[in-house]
Amino acid sequence: MARSSRLLQGTTGSYVDLLTVLKAGQDAEAPQKKKRKLNATSTPPNLPVPNKDIEDSNADSSKVEEDAPVEEEDHEVGDADSTSEDSDDDGEQSEDSFRQHFVTRDAEELSRFAKDPRQAKKSPAVLLDDTIRRSWIQASNDSKEPHRAQQIEDLHLKQRLVTKGAHLLHSLNTVQRDLAGAVSSYCDVVAAIRTVQNASVLRNICMLHALNHVYKTRDLVLKNNAKLSQSDGDGLGEIRDQGFTRPKVLIVVPTRQSCVRVVESIVGLSEPQQQENKARFLEQFSQDDDEDWHQKPEDFQELFGGNHGEDFRLGLKFTRKAIKFFSGFYNSDIIIASPLGLRRTIESGSKKEEGDAAQKVQDSDFLSSIEVVVVDNASALQMQNWEHVEFVFQKLNLLPREAHGCDFSRVRHWYLDGHAKYLRQTIVLSAYQTPEINSLATEHLLNIAGRVQYTPVYEGALTEAPKRLPFSIHQSLLRFEAASVAAEAEARLKMFTSLIVPQLLRGGDSLRGVLIFAPTYLDFSSLRNHLTSALERTAVSFGHVSEYTPVKEVNRARSHFMNGRYGILLYSERAHHHFRYRLRGVRRIVFYGVPENPLFWTELDKRRVRALFSKWDTLKLERIVGTERVSRLLLEKGSDTFDFV
Structure with a gap:
């Protein structure tokens, strides 16, 4: 042997x-x-x-259901004692x-x-x-x-x-x-x-x-x-x-x-x-x-x-x-x-x-x-x-x-x-x-x-979101360039820190109800580190909820976000996938990247949405904007901002 x-x-x-x-x-x-x-x-x-x-x-297989009698002998696949009478x-x-696939397949x-x-x-x-x-x-x-x-x-x-x-x-x-x-x-x-x-x-x-x-x-x-x-x-x-x-x-x-x-x-x-x-x-x-x-x-x-x-x-x-x-x-x-x-x-x-x-x-x-x-x-x-x-x-x-x-x-x-x-x-x-x-x-x-x-063939999740809410929603998508998949993370963070964060901080003490949605835990960690350093000299406070956050801390972050003590809440996509928290107090959402699951785009109540995307997000983007629109968003030369009202 x-x-x-x-x-x-x-x-x-x-x-x-x-x-x-x-x-x-x-x-x-x-x-x-x-x-x-x-x-x-x-x-x-x-x-x-x-x-x-x-x-x-994974278990002891000797126990048999009580009402099922066991045969003394049964014919298994490949048993030499089995005969054609046992086959169908x-x-x-x-x-x-x-x-054709397994029996007569040509070896050459x-x-x-x-x-x-x-x-x-x-x-x-x-x-x-x-x-x-x-x-x-x-x-x-x-x-x-x-x-x-x-x-x-x-x-x-x-x-x-x-x-x-x-x-x-x-x-x-x-x-x-x-x-x-x-x-x-x-x-x-x-x-x-x-x-x-x-x-x-x-x-x-x-x-x-x-x-x-x-x-x-x-x-x-x-x-x-x-x-x-x-x-x-x-x-x-x-x-x-x-x-x-x-x-x-x-x-x-x-x-x-x-x-x-x-x-x-x-x-x-x-x-x-x-x-x-x-x-x-x-x-x-x-x-x-x-x-x-x-x-x-x-x-x-x-x-x-x-x-x-x-x-x-x-x-x-x-x-x-x-x-x-x-x-x-x-x-x-x-x-x-x-x-x-x-x-x-x-x-x-x-x-x-x-x-x-x-x-x-x-x-x-x-x-x-x-x-x-x-x-x-x-x-x-x-x-x-x-x-x-x-x-x-x-x-x-x-x-x-x-x-x-x-x-x-x-x-x-x-x-x-x-x-x-x-x-x-x-x-x-x-x-x-x-x-x-x-x-x-x-x-x-x-x-x-x-x-x-x-x-x-996708209609687009952004067309479904307004149907669920009694008020109008302003949805905006911002395109950024990345030469390769490896360079995308750095380019995305640069776009966020240079454009999105300064706009958020203009609200000063009155900033509240901003939900930042991170597609991956790596994105979540990068954003948490950046926000910690960027907001330490301001009056804006923020909380964060990921799939690894203890329940006690999750409840505290949700409560502080709802009553305005936290102006910003950083939220991971996997946390939403595993728990589907109902977050109250959301006024606007910033999607750091379009979500993998298009249902998430429509589930979170909001009045204003902004999302970052690149050409490497094509599959996800198609589910959000629809099959007919995705090519225009990826190839249009005139502007990198696309608004849907």
Whole structure:
């Protein structure tokens, strides 16, 4: 095992040497036929001690829901005892996107693509329903643009999913049918069209596809097992239908309650006869909404309602009749987790014996064979810590450190060649597009099948703000120049200190009700330091509220701002995202940068608004001023000030 482990770490191209070495020890290390037993299993000798978070999926999985009887034996994916009778084989169809993408994929074509995977060609955007722009990015010459799902046959579903799938498809609008067709074609999808109203529909589309992928993977293995058992391996040639490890679908969500919604979607679509550990899952992951939050905006309630814990992971294992919650990651088909939960699991690692000392190493092998990734509510994940998301994607589809009982004679060639990332499908659902999401797509969404992007046509948040208030609002945007992204922070601060601050201080002692909105914590810190020094010789006092400010200090700052003791209140965007404070006493707002979330522009009551922007704020600016106006604000030469009344 140690020898195969070292070779796996060093392999970068051909798999010939890998198979040669592993076959030499095949008799000693060949995986045994597995039968599920209810008693505890022991750790084989000479293997690293497993990480408890990975093996137990964050909990002891021996407890079973009382009303769900347990079968003495069930057939798992890849079990040698499983037969075709346990599969839901619907027959092989050459047009099936699963077969075209994973089974019949041309190895030479994939090898050519792997040498230069970033030569994509973007087609002009197509307008759907006059509200959504759809862009097709062709990854290779053989990439085929996906078609809209018009009928249930277009989704190529397993028979057990057809009824639920047909009901779902019937309820979809034009844009959602187009997205369903793109998802089922196995191309990458970046959809910045997620709202509170359509979140459940988009989730159901993705979970239907994830279940279909799990079932097709399982049934292909079972069918090949039956062929091997009947023929004793003679005359069948090479059968390669597996990855290094069992997990095939990774679902990344921001909170425990959003994990509950994903599970509800999976259960509703698959309708299993048994759900083991379901009661325990609901106890640990689900909570009732806080009654005090009913006055909060609906997007806040959808994200933070119920259990909004951000550190979790869950393994789901599918058998013929049941779904098992809290299965060990290496025995799971679907993993649902937060970026923070995954990172902590990976970094906690496993113990590796080296001489007399035990050393911990990172263990991300359970992500080595992920074929479908769903990132739900990516805009909310960015408000947590986007670095965790990038960390997880860096660990996907790496060659494993250990064999984990893998039968390498059935591992697909492109896994052994390290090309799995070029076949992995990634689906990103977000409320809006950001540079971070675009960077993730450029760096990690390398699917040979291409990519589809969905972006709304924006009316502009500044047109919505006056509709909510009984008085007129003067909205002004000030443009400044920055040669690069690196130089933008300094240029923005210079614009603020030379133009905005002097105008504010002209009010002297009478200055009150000024809210300064900082987009990032770095901006918040810079402004706090500058205001401290700039106002120390004046009669103007200011308070500050960030996502890290203690509750007691927040209450004091809000109270002093409302009664005028603080003329200025410095407020961070993440504080507003996480708490949605209702700030009283606001007379004017200065947006140090346009907010990432356009809803924030309309939520804060005010009579006068000023905002700074540069060309590097294009995505955010479009959501504020609208798709039609954004080019004029960026390119107009006559003036750098734009007023909207």
